[in-house]
Amino acid sequence: MKISIISTSHQKESQSKRISLILKNFVKEIDNKLKILNVDAYELNIPLWTSNKKNNLKFWEKDSKYISEELNASDGFIFVVPEYGGMATPNAKNFFLIFNNGELFHKPGLIVSISSGNGGAYPISELRSSSYKNSHILWIPENVIIRNVKQFSPGNHGELIPDWLDDRIKYSCNLLIKYAEYLKPIQKIINKKDFGNGM
Numbered sequence: 499m500k501i502s503i504i505s506t507s508h509q510k511e512s513q514s515k516r517i518s519l520i521l522k523n524f525v526k527e528i529d530n531k532l533k534i535l536n537v538d539a540y541e542l543n544i545p546l547w548t549s550n551k552k553n554n555l556k557f558w559e560k561d562s563k564y565i566s567e568e569l570n571a572s573d574g575f576i577f578v579v580p581e582y583g584g585m586a587t588p589n590a591k592n593f594f595l596i597f598n599n600g601e602l603f604h605k606p607g608l609i610v611s612i613s614s615g616n617g618g619a620y621p622i623s624e625l626r627s628s629s630y631k632n633s634h635i636l637w638i639p640e641n642v643i644i645r646n647v648k649q650f651s652p653g654n655h656g657e658l659i660p661d662w663l664d665d666r667i668k669y670s671c672n673l674l675i676k677y678a679e680y681l682k683p684i685q686k687i688i689n690k691k692d693f694g695n696g697m
């Protein structure tokens with residue numbers, strides 16, 4: 499089984515990337531046989547979706563295909579989404595437009611929202627309401643919000659990080675892995691040809 503962790507920041511050396519690497523360790527601790535892929539939308543230079551593919555042929559003809567194959571081979575996803583302006587990031591929304599060829603269909607996703615302060619609820623509400631129609635991603639009912647994210651450092655948390663947070667994250671990651679395992683048979687009955695877009 500393979501889990502992909504998608505970091506959707508617009509910044510270099512982002513908190514989202516840092517958290518994605520910590521989550522990778524958490525997932526490995528739960529099951530060290532899992533394959534884990536980290537996808538960083540900033541580092542991979544994923545452009546905004548456009549119908550004009552001429553300007554960035556390398557991405558549209560090569561990189562996007564490679565990423566698409568990796569996503570197709572994944573059984574579950576963790577999306578690390580910072581709150582920007584009370585919203586999910588453009589990179590998060592853009593991801594669902596670009597990788598819209600069945601890669602995420604009926605596969606479970608865990609939303610991990612981050613904020614440097616006390617925010618973080620809006621990206622969750624936004625993704626839960628509007629990202630799944632054509633991507634068919636299946637957000638699991640648990641989600642994680644890491645507030646005061648700069649203080650988040652397992653083993654050495656700052657004082658604003660609650661004691662219970664690591665356990666909740668591990669619990670949510672474990673559930674995601676189990677959903678990924680138990681939902682695998684669903685892939686056999688998916689009709690991408692006739693029902694590729696949701697209603």
Ligand SMILES: Cc1cc2nc3c(=O)[nH]c(=O)nc-3n(C[C@H](O)[C@H](O)[C@H](O)COP(=O)(O)O)c2cc1C
Pocket residue numbers: 507508509511512513514515580581582583584585612613614615616617618647
């Ligand atoms: C353009 C921008 C807008 C932001 N808006 C919010 C916001 O509305 N609510 C909030 O809690 N944090 C906001 N922040 C703070 C981010 O949540 C925080 O900097 C986070 O660590 C950014 O994640 P990143 O490093 O992965 O990009 C904003 C940051 C940026 C860069």
